[in-house]
Amino acid sequence: MSPSRLNASLALLLVVIWALTWAIRQDPGRRSHAFMPEMASSLTHEPQAEGPWAEGLPPPPPEGSIPRGHPPLLFGAGKEEAERAGRQLKNPFSPTPKALERGAKVFANYCAVCHGSAGAGDGTVAKVGVPAPPSLYGASARGMADGRIFHVISFGQGNMPSHATQIASEDRWKAVLHVRELQRRAREEKR
Numbered sequence: 001m002s003p004s005r006l007n008a009s010l011a012l013l014l015v016v017i018w019a020l021t022w023a024i025r026q027d028p029g030r031r032s033h034a035f036m037p038e039m040a041s042s043l044t045h046e047p048q049a050e051g052p053w054a055e056g057l058p059p060p061p062p063e064g065s066i067p068r069g070h071p072p073l074l075f076g077a078g079k080e081e082a083e084r085a086g087r088q089l090k091n092p093f094s095p096t097p098k099a100l101e102r103g104a105k106v107f108a109n110y111c112a113v114c115h116g117s118a119g120a121g122d123g124t125v126a127k128v129g130v131p132a133p134p135s136l137y138g139a140s141a142r143g144m145a146d147g148r149i150f151h152v153i154s155f156g157q158g159n160m161p162s163h164a165t166q167i168a169s170e171d172r173w174k175a176v177l178h179v180r181e182l183q184r185r186a187r188e189e190k191r
């Protein structure tokens, strides 16, 4: 390429670069284009933001969200629903030493105050005048399917309140294992 043609090409290139720089120049007064803006401004509620929820309460979780350890209970309250749970639900855990250990802990923390440490119905609460729960080795509790006991823990029954919010679903099932273990021990003692 002759020097004059090279010079002409370089000059043209300069013009093109200048034109491009002008065309895509930044306007400091305008917001630049955001790529994937969800990363910068998330869909969750901003702290301190005003919202439609009542003052002093945390914002409600997004619709359809499932809290960890609390899968939706596809049953209602009441005896019929408890019986349906007994027919339809199976304990997802087997009585391994580890699961039983956990179940015993849950029972000691949440159930023994009323039911007594071994489930005989002689817990502290019963001793101070609150109507005592029936023994967990009684014919009624022994005749309940695992799913029904899970339902009783989740929804309550009579004077027993629901424990669905304070005990995770997995731990409720392990408490059921412990109730079965208490019943087994009571049977063996009788022999």
Ligand code: HEC
Binding pocket: 106, 107, 110, 111, 112, 113, 114, 115, 125, 131, 132, 133, 134, 135, 136, 138, 140, 141, 149, 152, 153, 157, 158, 159, 160, 161, 163, 167, 175, 176, 179
């Ligand atoms: C506040 C006291 C209280 C606590 C805590 C409590 N229960 Fe109960 N429970 C009761 C009472 C009272 C009854 C009897 C309810 C009725 O039918 O009137 C009962 C009933 C039951 C029954 C059915 C017994 C039957 O024969 O009908 C089971 C099973 C049971 N509870 C298991 C548990 C387990 C497991 C826990 C712990 C996760 C627990 N309960 C926590 C008071 C309590």
